[in-house]
Amino acid sequence: MSTQWNDSQPIYWQLKERTIAMILDGTLDEGDALPSVRTVASELQLNPITVSKSYQALVDDGLVEKRRGLGMFVCDGARAKLVASERDKFLNEEWPATVNRIEQLGLDAEALLRKLADKN
Secondary structure, three states: OOOOOHHHHHOOHHHHHHHHHHHEEEEEEEEEHHHHHHHHHHOOOOOOOHHHHHHHHHHHHOOOEEEEEOHHHEEEEEHHHHHHHHHHHHHHHHHHHHHHHHHHHHOOOHHHHHHHHHHH
């Protein structure tokens, strides 16, 4: 993980988002153990409380579970839950802004799709 942090969001939130990205891209699979709080804190030079807060936010979201004496693990169904949530966020927040930008620039949707097809 990169150790560059954005000043506009709390670090624990950014760490949570990075963990979510790792689940989405398959770096962390369902059932996989998350690195220990101490390991992450040491590697990223963070306060362990910050890492714990991030992990707790993942537990609160139902993406990670605590197993007493064993650590934190990615829950079954976490990736599907995240994909559904991210799709909803994209369609309801990001896509309308993208459509607005396309219209502002006077771009043609069909031409954009052709360009995408040519790229692939």
